[in-house]
Each structure stands twice: as structure tokens, then as C-alpha cells.
Amino acid sequence: MRRKRKKAEEANEKPNIREKISKVLELPEEIILDVPKLQFIGNKDLSIENYKGIIEYSDEIIRINTKTHLLKIMGHKLEIKTITEEEILITGDITGLEFIA
Amino acid sequence: MFLVNLFHFIKGYVVIVVEGYYLERFINICARRQLYLWDIKKMNGYTMRLKISIKGFKRLRPIAYKTKCKVRILTKNGIPFILYRYRKRKTFLVGIFLFIALLWYMTSFIWVIEITGNENISKEEILSNLEMCGLKVGSYKMGVDIDTIQDNMMLRLNKLAWIGIEVKGTKAYVEIKERRLAPPILERHIPCNIVAAKDGVIKNLVVKSGQPVVKEGDTVTKGQLLVSGVLNSQVEGVRYVHSMGSVKARTWYEKSKEFKLIKTNRIPTGNEMKRYAITFLGKTINLYINSGIPYENYDKITYDNELRLGKDYIIPITVHCEQYKEVAVEEKSISLEQAVEEGTQTLQQEFLKEVSGEIEILNENIEHIFVDEQTILLKYTVECMEEIGIQEKIEI
Numbered sequence: 322m323r324r325k326r327k328k329a330e331e332a333n334e335k336p337n338i339r340e341k342i343s344k345v346l347e348l349p350e351e352i353i354l355d356v357p358k359l360q361f362i363g364n365k366d367l368s369i370e371n372y373k374g375i376i377e378y379s380d381e382i383i384r385i386n387t388k389t390h391l392l393k394i395m396g397h398k399l400e401i402k403t404i405t406e407e408e409i410l411i412t413g414d415i416t417g418l419e420f421i422a
Numbered sequence: 423m424f425l426v427n428l429f430h431f432i433k434g435y436v437v438i439v440v441e442g443y444y445l446e447r448f449i450n451i452c453a454r455r456q457l458y459l460w461d462i463k464k465m466n467g468y469t470m471r472l473k474i475s476i477k478g479f480k481r482l483r484p485i486a487y488k489t490k491c492k493v494r495i496l497t498k499n500g501i502p503f504i505l506y507r508y509r510k511r512k513t514f515l516v517g518i519f520l521f522i523a524l525l526w527y528m529t530s531f532i533w534v535i536e537i538t539g540n541e542n543i544s545k546e547e548i549l550s551n552l553e554m555c556g557l558k559v560g561s562y563k564m565g566v567d568i569d570t571i572q573d574n575m576m577l578r579l580n581k582l583a584w585i586g587i588e589v590k591g592t593k594a595y596v597e598i599k600e601r602r603l604a605p606p607i608l609e610r611h612i613p614c615n616i617v618a619a620k621d622g623v624i625k626n627l628v629v630k631s632g633q634p635v636v637k638e639g640d641t642v643t644k645g646q647l648l649v650s651g652v653l654n655s656q657v658e659g660v661r662y663v664h665s666m667g668s669v670k671a672r673t674w675y676e677k678s679k680e681f682k683l684i685k686t687n688r689i690p691t692g693n694e695m696k697r698y699a700i701t702f703l704g705k706t707i708n709l710y711i712n713s714g715i716p717y718e719n720y721d722k723i724t725y726d727n728e729l730r731l732g733k734d735y736i737i738p739i740t741v742h743c744e745q746y747k748e749v750a751v752e753e754k755s756i757s758l759e760q761a762v763e764e765g766t767q768t769l770q771q772e773f774l775k776e777v778s779g780e781i782e783i784l785n786e787n788i789e790h791i792f793v794d795e796q797t798i799l800l801k802y803t804v805e806c807m808e809e810i811g812i813q814e815k816i817e818i
Contacts, residue, residue: 374450379464401462404453 357387364415367394370408375401383411393419430460434476434500441469442491451485452478476502529731530563532594533738539598543581548598551578563589591734608813613662616649616811618642622671625807632665642671642810651816662816669811672784677773678801680793681765685754688721693748701740717748761798762790769802782807 343353350356358370369385369392376391377384378401383394399413440448445468452459457478464470474482479495486493508514535552537545552558555574557566568587575585583601587594608614616632624640632649636642651665695716698709723745729737766788785805790798 374453375446378446378449378462378470379467400464401449401459403458403460404449404462405458406453406456409453 355388357389357392359392359418361415364396365412366402367411367415367418368408369411372409375409385409389422391421393417393421395419430473430475431500434498434502435473436476436479436498437471437473437496438479438482439465439469439471439494439496440486440491441494442486442489443468444489444491445470448485448489448491451489452482455481455485457481457485471496476500525731525737528737529592529735531592531738532557532561532563532566532589533559533592533736534728535559535594535596537596537598539600541600543579543598543600548579548596551575552596554578557587557594563592566594591732592736593734608664608815610664612664613651613816613818614665614813615647615651615816616665616667616669617814618644618646618648618669618671618810619812620644620671620673620808620810622673622808622810624648624669624671626670627667628669629665629667631663632667634667648811662818665813667811668809670807671810673806673808673810675773675777675804675806676801677769678799679765679769680797680799681761683755683758683761683796683798685756687752687754688719688749689752690721691748691750693717695746697744697746699742699744701742703738706742715746717746719749719751721747721749723747755796758790758798762788762800765790765798765800766802769800773802773804777806780808 339353340350342348343350349358355371357372360368360370369387371387372392373386373388375383376386380399381395381397383399383401385392385394394411394415395417396413396415399411399415402410402412404410442448445464449459449462452474457474459472459474459478462470462472482493485491535549535557537548540548549558552571552575555571555578557571566589568589572585572587576582581601581603582598584599586597588597589595621643622641624636624638624642627634627636627638627648629649632651633653634649636646636648642648648669649665649667651663653661653663655661700707700709725743725745727741727743729739729741731737769788770786783804783806787803787805789801789803791801793799
């Protein structure tokens with residue numbers, strides 16, 4: 322019982338403790354915190370790890386759902402180069418990126 | 423990226439067009455079910471084009487049904503499809519294997535022998551000796567035992583200091599180091615004379631043993647006795663000794679040659695033609711019909727291209743290319759000084775090539791005479807100081 326309660330407590334304070342753990346153990350934050358990892362190469366390539374799904378996809382706007390935010394990628398001639406369960410790679414002329422909570 | 427594309431090509435993929443209103447969902451489901459999609463391009467609001475592996479395509483149907491999308495194949499790419507297309511063409515397959523087998527067969531022989539490092543031993547001599555040892559153009563690679571050949575070559579050619587044979591592909595690299603042969607030396611106990619090797623005037627005479635018969639300042643001719651190994655004294659009678667010593671003499675050399683006061687320049691006009699021929703197993707096939715060359719003056723450049731795979735695999739088919747470049751011949755007269763200068767240089771170089779051993783040049787002289795208006799005769803005389811004594815065995 323006690324253990325269960327403890328787990329529940331942990332769940333309540335999830336962001337805090339997890340953040341602390343990742344800081345103390347120097348683990349990559351995106352794994353512990355379940356936030357997306359974005360990697361730009363110039364404005365031509367964007368890889369997003371740890372995403373949940375695509376919401377909208379067109380030449381100009383791509384919206385991607387992640388655990389914490391909704392990403393809105395704007396640009397021209399956008400194209401999904403590859404897509405796997407873990408990673409999505411977008412190419413094209415990216416002009417903007419917006420985090421929508 | 424090239425490697426990835428190559429991988430896809432080998433595995434095979436299809437380009438498909440998906441039509442429907444829930445394309446994002448379609449992609450999401452594919453990603454979740456671990457179907458790898460790439461190059462997804464949105465054509466318009468309700469169609470997109472994408473690439474998917476063959477395996478993935480087979481699992482696409484339920485997803486398409488679920489998202490109410492229509493899937494249409496645009497093209498099929500990759501090796502599996504090519505193989506499928508040619509599955510009934512047995513001769514084609516046989517041809518491929520024959521080709522590979524022929525290539526394999528052809529490359530299991532030595533087609534080229536490259537010799538490096540030889541200075542005095544001629545290439546032909548080395549090649550003929552190699553052939554007798556079992557390495558020649560056309561010998562089977564597996565049958566060549568390099569170690570024994572190297573040993574036999576060392577035994578056969580006295581002038582070799584070292585030989586290294588390396589077979590790479592269809593090429594045999596033969597590397598040679600020549601032995602510097604020691605001059606023949608007479609044993610100390612064999613009696614001998616010292617005679618002159620060349621004409622000259624004796625400048626310096628140092629005799630360690632033997633009886634000198636000439637003195638400094640004497641003019642000697644080739645073959646003349648300089649130091650005698652026969653000692654005749656009244657006390658001991660006739661004695662034979664091994665003469666030793668150094669005889670330095672002034673010697674003269676003369677070279678002459680005619681030179682023209684006209685220099686011809688060959689200026690390419692830019693016109694050129696090429697002719698090709700193919701050699702296979704010693705037979706030449708010309709790839710041209712008429713053999714005439716339309717130029718009056720031309721330079722001919724010949725290239726031989728061996729067909730090869732990579733650097734070392736040579737296939738015994740040679741493509742000859744003869745290139746004819748038209749030139750305009752232009753004659754220009756040069757001044758006497760220039761002709762003399764250039765002529766002197768060529769004569770000097772020729773002279774230095776001819777003489778061997780230690781030689782000290784004391785004096786050089788150049789003269790010219792007119793043969794006719796356009797030709798001069800250059801006479802180049804050199805005065806040298808060199809060792810002229812050589813030992814000669816006394817036959818008793």
C-alpha cells in the first residue's frame with residue numbers, strides 16, 4: 322500500500338522529480354522528460370524525435386503533436402523525408418517554428 | 423544518402439499515390455505500425471505521393487481501408503522487380519553467369535609484367551629468364567610460385583642483387599636491384615704488368631711495386647707497357663712481381679658534329695584526327711576504313727589503353743588510339759652564337775655520357791668551321807686528367 326502511495330506521490334510531482342533525476346544523473350532530458358528533441362540543420366533539415374503524430378501536413382505548414390507541445394512548422398516546399406516510429410525528418414525551406422502549448 | 427538509396431534499390435520499393443481525406447492519419451498509423459515511409463510529398467489537399475518498401479506495401483491494405491484512402495501504385499523500382507521481369511529469360515541469366523565466369527577466368531592469368539629498377543640488365547633479358555622460371559604473360563596465377571621463381575632468378579642472373587615479385591590482380595610487378603659488379607682484380611701473388619688503357623701524356627707516376635719503364639712527361643699510346651712486373655737484377659736473376667701503382671695522365675678527347683643554322687618549329691594548327699584499333703590475343707582489328715592521312719606534316723601520338731577493372735585487373739584487350747595532329751613547319755634562322763652554344767651543350771652532354779669512372783676535366787675548347795652557308799661543324803676538344811694504368815697478367 323505504502324509503495325503504491327509513494328508512486329502516486331511521485332506521479333503528482335512528476336515534472337520536478339524527473340527533472341532532478343535527469344540533472345543529477347546527467348541523462349538526456351528528452352528521454353526522462355518525454356519532451357521532443359528537435360535538431361535543425363540550417364533551415365533545410367529538421368529532425369524531430371519523440372513525437373506523437375502528425376496533425377496536419379501540407380506544402381506550407383506541418384503540425385506535429387508531441388507530449389508537451391504542438392509544433393507548427395512553417396515554410397515552403399515542405400516534405401517529409403522519412404518517418405519512423407521514433408523520428409520524423411522534414412526537409413524544405415523552413416521559415417518558422419512555433420510551440421503551441 | 424546514396425547508400426540509403428542503394429539499400430532501397432536493392433531491397434525494392436514502390437512509389438504510390440494515396441488519395442483520401444485523412445492522409446495525416448494514414449501516415450501516423452503507418453509510423454506506429456513501423457512501416458517505413460519516405461519522400462512523402464503532398465500533391466494537393468487530398469493526394470500525396472510516397473515511397474514504401476515492398477514488405478510495407480503488403481501491409482498497407484488494412485490501413486488504407488481504415489482511413490478510407492485509395493492507394494495506387496505509380497512505379498515499381500528496385501532489383502526484385504527487375505529480377506521478376508526477367509525471370510523467364512533463362513539465356514539472359516546464363517549470359518550473366520557466363521560473363522562473370524569469363525571475367526573470372528580472364529583475370530586468373532597474368533597479363534602484364536612490369537619491371538622496375540633495372541638499369542643495365544635489359545628488359546628482354548629479364549623477361550626471357552622469367553619465362554624460363556615459369557612466369558610469363560599468360561601464365562596461370564595459381565601456378566606461379568613466387569618464392570621459387572625469385573630463387574631461380576637469383577641463380578640465373580648474376581647481376582641481380584635482389585628481386586621481388588608481386589602479383590596483384592592480373593599484373594606482376596617485378597622489382598629489381600642490380601648488383602654493382604666489382605672490377606676484376608688480379609690476386610696479389612699473380613705477376614703482372616701495368617699497361618696504358620688510353621693514349622695520353624703521363625703526369626703523375628706512383629709505383630708501389632714493379633719496375634717503371636716510362637717517366638713523367640712521356641707520351642704513351644694505348645697498350646704501351648708502363649710498369650713492368652719483370653725484375654732483372656744481376657744479384658738475384660729474373661724475378662716476376664705483381665706490379666702496383668697509379669698512373670695518371672693527361673688525355674684528350676675530341677667530338678665533332680654538324681649543326682644547322684636553321685631551326686624548325688612545329689606549330690600545331692589545331693586540326694587533328696583519331697584512329698582506333700583493338701588488339702585481342704595478338705590480333706589487331708582496325709576500326710577505320712581508309713588509311714590515308716590528310717595532313718602533309720603531322721605529329722603522331724599513340725596511346726594504348728588496356729581495359730581494366732580497378733587498378734590491377736587487366737583484361738587482355740587493348741584499345742589503340744592513334745592521334746594525328748597537323749603541324750605547320752616553320753623554319754627560323756638562328757644566330758651563329760646561339761647555334762654554337764646549343765651545339766656545345768649537346769656535345770658536352772654526349773661526352774659526359776660516354777666517359778666513365780673518375781675523370782677530371784682540365785680544359786675545354788670549342789671551334790667551329792663553316793661547311794656551307796647554313797651548316798657549321800663544331801669541334802669540341804677536352805683535356806682531362808685520369809687514371810690510365812690497368813693491370814695485365816704476365817704469361818710465363
